[in-house]
Amino acid sequence: MATQKLYAGVKLRETRTRLGLTQKTFADRLGVSLPYLNQMENNHRPLSAAVVLALATDFGMDVSELATGDAERIVADMREALADPVFAGMAPPLSDLRLAATNAPAFARAFLELHRAYRQGSERLASLSEALGRDDTGPRSSPWEEVRDFFHYCDNYLDAVDRAAERFATHEKAGKSLVERATEVLDQHGLKLSFSDIPTMRAREGGVLYLSSRSDGPTQRFQLLHQIALLTQADLLEATLDLARFSSDTARAIARIGLANYFAGAALMPYRAFHAAAEELRHDLERLAERFGASIEQVAHRLSTLQRPGMKGIPFFFVRVDQAGTITKRHSATRLQFARFGGACPLWNVYRAFETPGRFLRQLAETPDGVRYLCLARDVSKSGGSWNAPVRRYAIALGCEVSHAGGLVYADDLDLTNARAYEPIGISCRICERPDCHQRSVPPLESRLRIDPDRRGLLPYEVS
Numbered sequence: 001m002a003t004q005k006l007y008a009g010v011k012l013r014e015t016r017t018r019l020g021l022t023q024k025t026f027a028d029r030l031g032v033s034l035p036y037l038n039q040m041e042n043n044h045r046p047l048s049a050a051v052v053l054a055l056a057t058d059f060g061m062d063v064s065e066l067a068t069g070d071a072e073r074i075v076a077d078m079r080e081a082l083a084d085p086v087f088a089g090m091a092p093p094l095s096d097l098r099l100a101a102t103n104a105p106a107f108a109r110a111f112l113e114l115h116r117a118y119r120q121g122s123e124r125l126a127s128l129s130e131a132l133g134r135d136d137t138g139p140r141s142s143p144w145e146e147v148r149d150f151f152h153y154c155d156n157y158l159d160a161v162d163r164a165a166e167r168f169a170t171h172e173k174a175g176k177s178l179v180e181r182a183t184e185v186l187d188q189h190g191l192k193l194s195f196s197d198i199p200t201m202r203a204r205e206g207g208v209l210y211l212s213s214r215s216d217g218p219t220q221r222f223q224l225l226h227q228i229a230l231l232t233q234a235d236l237l238e239a240t241l242d243l244a245r246f247s248s249d250t251a252r253a254i255a256r257i258g259l260a261n262y263f264a265g266a267a268l269m270p271y272r273a274f275h276a277a278a279e280e281l282r283h284d285l286e287r288l289a290e291r292f293g294a295s296i297e298q299v300a301h302r303l304s305t306l307q308r309p310g311m312k313g314i315p316f317f318f319v320r321v322d323q324a325g326t327i328t329k330r331h332s333a334t335r336l337q338f339a340r341f342g343g344a345c346p347l348w349n350v351y352r353a354f355e356t357p358g359r360f361l362r363q364l365a366e367t368p369d370g371v372r373y374l375c376l377a378r379d380v381s382k383s384g385g386s387w388n389a390p391v392r393r394y395a396i397a398l399g400c401e402v403s404h405a406g407g408l409v410y411a412d413d414l415d416l417t418n419a420r421a422y423e424p425i426g427i428s429c430r431i432c433e434r435p436d437c438h439q440r441s442v443p444p445l446e447s448r449l450r451i452d453p454d455r456r457g458l459l460p461y462e463v464s
Contacts, residue, residue, distance in 0.1 A: 006052070007102055009043040015061065016041075030054045043103050062310050073152065074101040074108045076337035076427065081115040083431045083444075116145070143251035147258055148330075150244050156331040157307035158262055161240065164233055165225075165266035170273070178267070179221060182228050189231050193224070199389070202227065214385025218295040222264050229263035237263075262305075268294055269302045275313055278303060282409040283314070285360075285376075285398075297380045300398045304331050314404045317373075320380070320396045321350055328394065334401055335371050339428035346439045347425045350397035353377040362410055364402070366422040368433045374411055375399035435463035 016026045027037040030051050039045040055061040075097050082091040100108045120142070169178055176184075183193050186209060195213045202223040203210045209227055211220050229237070237259045246252045269292045281287045288299045297320070306313030317332035321344070330338045338344055349363035356379070363375040381393045405411035415421055426432030429441045438458050443449055450462040 006047045007043045008047055009041045010102060010105060012037075012047070013041045015055070015059065019059070029058060043099070062312070071098065071101040071105070072335050073332070073337055074105060074112070077112050078108060080339060080428070080431050081112060084115065084119070086118070143246075143248055143254055146246060146248075146251045147255045150246075150255060151258060152331060155307045155333060156305050158240065158259070159308065160236060161233070161259060161263050162266045162271055162305070162308065164236055165229075165263045166270040166272065168228070168232070169267045169270040179224065182224050185228055185232060191227075191231075195220075199384075212385070214389075216295070218268075218289075218293060218298060221268060221293060222261075222298065225264035225267045226260045228267070229260040233260075233263055265298060265302055265305075268292060268298065271306070271308055272311070274302060275306055275308075275311060278306070278313060279407070282407060284409045295380070296378060297394075297396050300396050301329070301331075303398060304333060307333060314400050314407055316398055316400050318396070318398050319344070319350065320394050323354060323393050325351065334373070334399070335369070336367060336373060336399070337427060339431075344428060345426045345432070346441070347423060347437075348377075348397065349375055350377040350395050353379045353395035353397075354393065357381065360410065362414065364414060364416070364422045365399075365425045368424075368426055372402045372422055373399045374402055374405045374408065374414070374416075376408075376410055 016023070019026075021029070023037055023041075024034055027034045030037065031054060032040075032048075032051060036045065040047055040051065075094070078097050078101070079094070081087075082097075100111075168181075186193055190207055191204075192208050194208050194210050196210045197214065198210055198212050199214075201212050201215050201219060204227070209224075211223055215223070237256055240259060241252050241255055244252075244255060246255060269288075274288075274292065277288060277291055281291075283303065285296050285299050288294070289296050292299070294302070301318055303313065304316045304318035306316075315333035317334045317336050317338075318329070319327055319331075319338060320329035321327055325344070325346075327338055327344060332338065344350070348365070349361045353359075353361055359378065361377045363377070364372065365375050366372045375397055376399060377395060377397045379393070379395045381391055384390050384392070400408070402411075402416050405414075405416055424434060424437070426434060426437070429437075430444060432440070432444055433447075434440075435447075440459060443461060444463060448464045450464050451460065452462070
């Protein structure tokens, strides 16, 4: 198999700019000519092995970062946007999309924002009767989507917040647990901790922070640490929000909650300790949950955030879905990207997790681009804590490319070399290229259809 060429012009320019070097000085230190550096920075040439070695040895760069970034996500998002019928017959080839994502990522994001505004404007027009008489009917991004994209394009890793949480968790007073330390912080801010039979997970009234006695231990600890983030990290959270430049106060408020949640998870599972334990226990989710006093979902989500430069974990994707197939949480540090609109592929094992509560399901899967994954799925339904309280039903999926499967206990008895063991999955039906999928719900928007009234297979049409 031919070695894939590494184009990383954006990363190369970012590194040079961060170091404050001119192109001439940077080229000299890399041992290349100025024209050659210019061509690499503009992705006209791939990085040579000598340049990659120089970046690692002379500049201390984690070379794995060169192959990561937003390009794969942007390409997947653009392909989905271009599958819109409005672009019928005008979709550029995949090579052009990759060039735009790597050479002009800001332009590509602007295109995605424009398409999102168009889509939302069309949806508003379709429900014009509901919008009549209102002043806010202009197309704009959903605050929820804006915040979701913020975390998505940050690789779901926020270094400053992560390190602040780690400092809080690891600089405890001698002999005191994380919860005891958090309780002390509450006292310093004039708050008392009380466990009460309340329907919400957390409520703050006057000088008392109430945690629901109906919630399990991991949820109670998480909610306590969320409050610690709001009390002790206000300046850091606000500075991060300022840099994000959200378009509305609503998006900013949602993001503030997300940042506090991030701090809580990172304090409950401090980066270095959790990274070491994950390698030691070979990413056994149940043992990690027991060691850190966390839930299975919290552990799976934390594994997908291990993207600290110089100490990265296995690149995972993480997703949570409800019974209707709606994706409620999503992140991918792998080449697998999720559909922004609608559900995911029904052939994915995450949807079968509802049928086998309390059990882990494993799946070897292959996407249309030929990349193979080990997928792990489990239901994480949550009781309301009383007879008449509603049960929230979710399923989560965690996975990685098979090249990393040796580091997971879940791969021990699987035949990773058997091509027939891999189930074909996609991103979503409307952009999936597979012509013969028996679970296809809608035709692919980029393909022509053949319809023969005298022949009927699994579908009433054939994808050409």
